[in-house]
Amino acid sequence: MQVPTSAPQDLAELESRAQAIAGFSLGELAALASIAIPADFKRHKGWTGQLIETWLGATAGSKPQQDFPELGVELKTLPINQYGQPLETTYVCYAPLKLPPLSSWETSNVKNKLQCVLWVPVEGERQIPVAERRIATPFLWQPSPAQEAMLKQDWEELTELIALGQVESVTARHGEVMQLRPKAASGQVLTDALDAQGNRIQTRPRGFYLRKQFTGFILESHFAR
DNA sequence: CGTTGATCATGC
DNA sequence: GCATGATCAACG
Numbered sequence: 001m002q003v004p005t006s007a008p009q010d011l012a013e014l015e016s017r018a019q020a021i022a023g024f025s026l027g028e029l030a031a032l033a034s035i036a037i038p039a040d041f042k043r044h045k046g047w048t049g050q051l052i053e054t055w056l057g058a059t060a061g062s063k064p065q066q067d068f069p070e071l072g073v074e075l076k077t078l079p080i081n082q083y084g085q086p087l088e089t090t091y092v093c094y095a096p097l098k099l100p101p102l103s104s105w106e107t108s109n110v111k112n113k114l115q116c117v118l119w120v121p122v123e124g125e126r127q128i129p130v131a132e133r134r135i136a137t138p139f140l141w142q143p144s145p146a147q148e149a150m151l152k153q154d155w156e157e158l159t160e161l162i163a164l165g166q167v168e169s170v171t172a173r174h175g176e177v178m179q180l181r182p183k184a185a186s187g188q189v190l191t192d193a194l195d196a197q198g199n200r201i202q203t204r205p206r207g208f209y210l211r212k213q214f215t216g217f218i219l220e221s222h223f224a225r
Numbered sequence: 226c227g228t229t230g231a232t233c234a235t236g237c
Numbered sequence: 238g239c240a241t242g243a244t245c246a247a248c249g
Binding site for chain 3 (some may be wrong): 040041044045046047048049050053065067075076079087089090091093094111124164183184189190191205
Protein backbone atom coordinates (compact mmCIF):
# COMPACT_ATOMS: atom_id res chain seq x y z
CA MET A 1 0.00 0.00 0.00
CA GLN A 2 1.30 3.42 -0.94
CA VAL A 3 0.49 7.04 -0.25
CA PRO A 4 -1.38 8.50 -3.23
CA THR A 5 0.38 11.27 -5.14
CA SER A 6 -2.73 12.82 -6.61
CA ALA A 7 -6.29 13.64 -5.67
CA PRO A 8 -8.92 10.94 -6.19
CA GLN A 9 -10.61 11.35 -9.57
CA ASP A 10 -14.07 10.26 -8.51
CA LEU A 11 -16.11 9.14 -5.53
CA ALA A 12 -15.35 5.50 -6.21
CA GLU A 13 -11.63 6.12 -6.00
CA LEU A 14 -12.03 8.13 -2.81
CA GLU A 15 -14.12 5.37 -1.23
CA SER A 16 -11.67 2.75 -2.35
CA ARG A 17 -8.76 4.63 -0.76
CA ALA A 18 -10.76 5.08 2.43
CA GLN A 19 -11.66 1.39 2.64
CA ALA A 20 -8.02 0.49 2.03
CA ILE A 21 -6.85 2.12 5.27
CA ALA A 22 -9.65 0.67 7.39
CA GLY A 23 -8.28 -1.56 10.13
CA PHE A 24 -4.79 -0.11 10.00
CA SER A 25 -3.31 1.57 13.05
CA LEU A 26 -2.18 5.18 13.00
CA GLY A 27 1.35 3.91 13.67
CA GLU A 28 1.30 1.68 10.60
CA LEU A 29 -0.07 4.43 8.38
CA ALA A 30 2.45 6.94 9.73
CA ALA A 31 5.36 4.57 9.18
CA LEU A 32 4.27 3.77 5.62
CA ALA A 33 4.05 7.50 4.93
CA SER A 34 7.30 8.32 6.77
CA ILE A 35 5.52 10.61 9.18
CA ALA A 36 6.65 10.99 12.80
CA ILE A 37 4.20 9.87 15.48
CA PRO A 38 3.50 12.22 18.41
CA ALA A 39 3.50 10.74 21.91
CA ASP A 40 0.16 12.40 22.56
CA PHE A 41 -2.04 15.07 21.06
CA LYS A 42 -1.44 17.82 23.60
CA ARG A 43 0.52 19.71 20.99
CA HIS A 44 -0.57 17.81 17.90
CA LYS A 45 -4.33 18.03 17.93
CA GLY A 46 -4.73 17.93 14.19
CA TRP A 47 -2.25 15.14 13.52
CA THR A 48 -4.74 12.35 12.85
CA GLY A 49 -6.71 14.47 10.43
CA GLN A 50 -3.60 15.36 8.48
CA LEU A 51 -2.46 11.74 8.37
CA ILE A 52 -5.80 10.68 6.93
CA GLU A 53 -5.72 13.54 4.44
CA THR A 54 -2.35 12.29 3.24
CA TRP A 55 -3.61 8.76 2.76
CA LEU A 56 -6.70 9.84 0.87
CA GLY A 57 -4.87 12.29 -1.35
CA ALA A 58 -6.50 15.47 -0.08
CA THR A 59 -4.74 18.63 -1.10
CA ALA A 60 -2.06 19.29 1.49
CA GLY A 61 -2.39 22.16 3.86
CA SER A 62 -5.46 23.94 5.00
CA LYS A 63 -7.81 25.45 2.50
CA PRO A 64 -10.94 27.48 3.11
CA GLN A 65 -12.76 24.93 0.96
CA GLN A 66 -13.78 21.32 0.96
CA ASP A 67 -11.08 18.69 1.20
CA PHE A 68 -12.02 17.28 -2.19
CA PRO A 69 -13.40 20.27 -4.12
CA GLU A 70 -13.80 18.34 -7.36
CA LEU A 71 -15.93 15.76 -5.61
CA GLY A 72 -17.72 18.15 -3.28
CA VAL A 73 -16.66 16.05 -0.32
CA GLU A 74 -15.59 17.17 3.14
CA LEU A 75 -13.37 14.88 5.22
CA LYS A 76 -13.96 14.48 8.94
CA THR A 77 -12.10 12.16 11.25
CA LEU A 78 -14.12 11.23 14.31
CA PRO A 79 -12.59 9.86 17.50
CA ILE A 80 -14.71 7.03 18.88
CA ASN A 81 -14.71 4.81 21.96
CA GLN A 82 -14.84 1.02 22.04
CA TYR A 83 -18.59 1.12 21.48
CA GLY A 84 -18.27 3.23 18.38
CA GLN A 85 -19.55 6.36 20.06
CA PRO A 86 -17.97 9.76 19.38
CA LEU A 87 -15.59 11.07 22.02
CA GLU A 88 -15.55 14.64 20.81
CA THR A 89 -17.77 17.17 19.12
CA THR A 90 -17.07 17.89 15.46
CA TYR A 91 -16.00 21.32 14.27
CA VAL A 92 -17.89 22.50 11.20
CA CYS A 93 -16.84 26.06 10.40
CA TYR A 94 -16.51 29.56 11.74
CA ALA A 95 -19.65 31.48 12.56
CA PRO A 96 -19.92 34.91 10.95
CA LEU A 97 -20.54 37.40 13.75
CA LYS A 98 -20.84 40.54 11.65
CA LEU A 99 -24.13 39.81 9.99
CA PRO A 100 -26.23 41.61 7.58
CA PRO A 101 -28.12 38.36 8.00
CA LEU A 102 -29.84 38.26 4.70
CA SER A 103 -28.03 35.00 5.01
CA SER A 104 -30.13 31.89 4.77
CA TRP A 105 -29.60 28.26 5.61
CA GLU A 106 -29.53 27.44 1.92
CA THR A 107 -26.46 29.58 1.35
CA SER A 108 -24.82 29.00 4.71
CA ASN A 109 -21.33 27.68 5.23
CA VAL A 110 -22.71 24.99 7.49
CA LYS A 111 -25.01 23.52 4.88
CA ASN A 112 -22.31 23.71 2.25
CA LYS A 113 -19.77 21.97 4.47
CA LEU A 114 -22.12 19.17 5.47
CA GLN A 115 -23.61 18.39 2.06
CA CYS A 116 -21.37 15.40 1.64
CA VAL A 117 -18.97 14.18 4.32
CA LEU A 118 -16.54 11.30 4.34
CA TRP A 119 -16.57 10.21 7.97
CA VAL A 120 -13.46 8.39 9.13
CA PRO A 121 -14.02 6.98 12.62
CA VAL A 122 -10.78 6.38 14.52
CA GLU A 123 -10.20 4.77 17.90
CA GLY A 124 -9.57 7.69 20.21
CA GLU A 125 -9.58 6.51 23.80
CA ARG A 126 -6.71 8.02 25.71
CA GLN A 127 -5.70 4.71 27.19
CA ILE A 128 -4.77 3.52 23.71
CA PRO A 129 -1.34 4.77 22.62
CA VAL A 130 -1.62 6.99 19.57
CA ALA A 131 0.31 4.59 17.34
CA GLU A 132 -1.99 1.70 18.23
CA ARG A 133 -5.26 3.45 17.49
CA ARG A 134 -6.98 1.93 14.47
CA ILE A 135 -9.05 3.31 11.66
CA ALA A 136 -12.60 1.98 11.75
CA THR A 137 -14.86 1.83 8.69
CA PRO A 138 -15.04 5.10 6.74
CA PHE A 139 -18.23 5.99 4.89
CA LEU A 140 -19.77 8.74 2.80
CA TRP A 141 -22.74 10.55 4.28
CA GLN A 142 -25.27 13.07 3.12
CA PRO A 143 -27.76 14.45 5.62
CA SER A 144 -31.17 12.83 5.45
CA PRO A 145 -34.10 15.25 5.16
CA ALA A 146 -34.74 14.80 8.88
CA GLN A 147 -31.11 15.40 9.78
CA GLU A 148 -30.93 18.47 7.58
CA ALA A 149 -34.08 19.81 9.21
CA MET A 150 -32.44 19.52 12.63
CA LEU A 151 -29.30 21.25 11.45
CA LYS A 152 -31.31 23.98 9.77
CA GLN A 153 -33.34 24.62 12.88
CA ASP A 154 -30.27 25.00 15.07
CA TRP A 155 -28.49 27.12 12.49
CA GLU A 156 -31.45 29.45 12.24
CA GLU A 157 -31.80 29.76 16.00
CA LEU A 158 -28.11 30.48 16.54
CA THR A 159 -27.86 32.79 13.55
CA GLU A 160 -30.87 34.74 14.69
CA LEU A 161 -29.34 35.27 18.13
CA ILE A 162 -26.16 36.50 16.49
CA ALA A 163 -28.16 38.78 14.23
CA LEU A 164 -29.98 40.21 17.23
CA GLY A 165 -26.67 41.08 18.80
CA GLN A 166 -26.97 38.38 21.45
CA VAL A 167 -23.68 36.60 20.70
CA GLU A 168 -22.41 37.13 24.22
CA SER A 169 -25.42 35.41 25.71
CA VAL A 170 -25.25 32.35 23.48
CA THR A 171 -23.69 29.36 25.22
CA ALA A 172 -22.84 25.86 24.08
CA ARG A 173 -26.17 24.79 25.59
CA HIS A 174 -28.09 26.29 22.71
CA GLY A 175 -28.90 24.05 19.77
CA GLU A 176 -30.07 20.46 19.82
CA VAL A 177 -27.61 18.92 17.41
CA MET A 178 -25.30 21.83 16.66
CA GLN A 179 -23.78 24.27 19.12
CA LEU A 180 -21.79 27.51 19.04
CA ARG A 181 -18.50 27.59 20.95
CA PRO A 182 -15.32 29.67 21.06
CA LYS A 183 -12.85 28.80 18.35
CA ALA A 184 -9.47 30.46 18.60
CA ALA A 185 -5.84 30.00 19.50
CA SER A 186 -6.54 31.42 22.95
CA GLY A 187 -9.07 33.31 25.00
CA GLN A 188 -7.21 36.51 24.18
CA VAL A 189 -8.16 36.40 20.52
CA LEU A 190 -10.91 38.85 19.64
CA THR A 191 -12.98 39.59 16.58
CA ASP A 192 -15.66 42.12 15.73
CA ALA A 193 -19.33 41.49 16.45
CA LEU A 194 -22.43 43.56 17.07
CA ASP A 195 -24.38 44.16 20.25
CA ALA A 196 -28.15 44.51 20.52
CA GLN A 197 -27.95 48.20 19.63
CA GLY A 198 -25.88 47.53 16.56
CA ASN A 199 -22.69 48.87 18.10
CA ARG A 200 -19.44 47.19 17.22
CA ILE A 201 -18.06 45.07 20.04
CA GLN A 202 -15.16 42.67 20.41
CA THR A 203 -15.70 39.06 21.35
CA ARG A 204 -14.04 35.70 21.02
CA PRO A 205 -14.47 34.08 17.59
CA ARG A 206 -17.08 31.32 17.53
CA GLY A 207 -17.40 28.12 15.57
CA PHE A 208 -20.26 25.74 14.84
CA TYR A 209 -19.80 22.24 16.29
CA LEU A 210 -21.85 19.06 15.88
CA ARG A 211 -22.83 17.49 19.20
CA LYS A 212 -21.54 14.00 19.94
CA GLN A 213 -25.07 12.67 20.16
CA PHE A 214 -25.74 13.79 16.59
CA THR A 215 -22.58 12.33 15.05
CA GLY A 216 -23.20 9.21 17.09
CA PHE A 217 -26.64 9.00 15.52
CA ILE A 218 -25.09 9.35 12.06
CA LEU A 219 -22.72 6.45 12.77
CA GLU A 220 -25.48 4.33 14.23
CA SER A 221 -27.81 5.00 11.31
CA HIS A 222 -25.14 4.07 8.83
CA PHE A 223 -24.01 0.84 10.43
CA ALA A 224 -27.53 -0.25 11.21
CA ARG A 225 -28.33 -0.40 7.50
C1' DC B 226 -18.07 12.29 34.74
C1' DG B 227 -19.82 14.77 30.70
C1' DT B 228 -19.78 19.15 28.69
C1' DT B 229 -18.28 23.75 28.01
C1' DG B 230 -15.02 26.86 27.17
C1' DA B 231 -10.02 27.06 26.17
C1' DT B 232 -6.22 25.73 23.67
C1' DC B 233 -2.44 23.83 20.19
C1' DA B 234 -0.18 23.75 15.41
C1' DT B 235 0.03 25.45 10.89
C1' DG B 236 -0.62 28.30 6.40
C1' DC B 237 -1.58 32.49 4.11
C1' DG C 238 -6.92 37.53 11.78
C1' DC C 239 -9.22 33.70 9.63
C1' DA C 240 -9.33 29.22 8.32
C1' DT C 241 -7.70 24.41 8.33
C1' DG C 242 -7.02 20.10 11.45
C1' DA C 243 -9.02 18.98 16.18
C1' DT C 244 -8.25 17.62 21.61
C1' DC C 245 -7.44 19.33 26.26
C1' DA C 246 -8.79 20.20 30.86
C1' DA C 247 -11.40 22.91 34.26
C1' DC C 248 -15.72 23.03 36.08
C1' DG C 249 -20.56 22.27 37.30
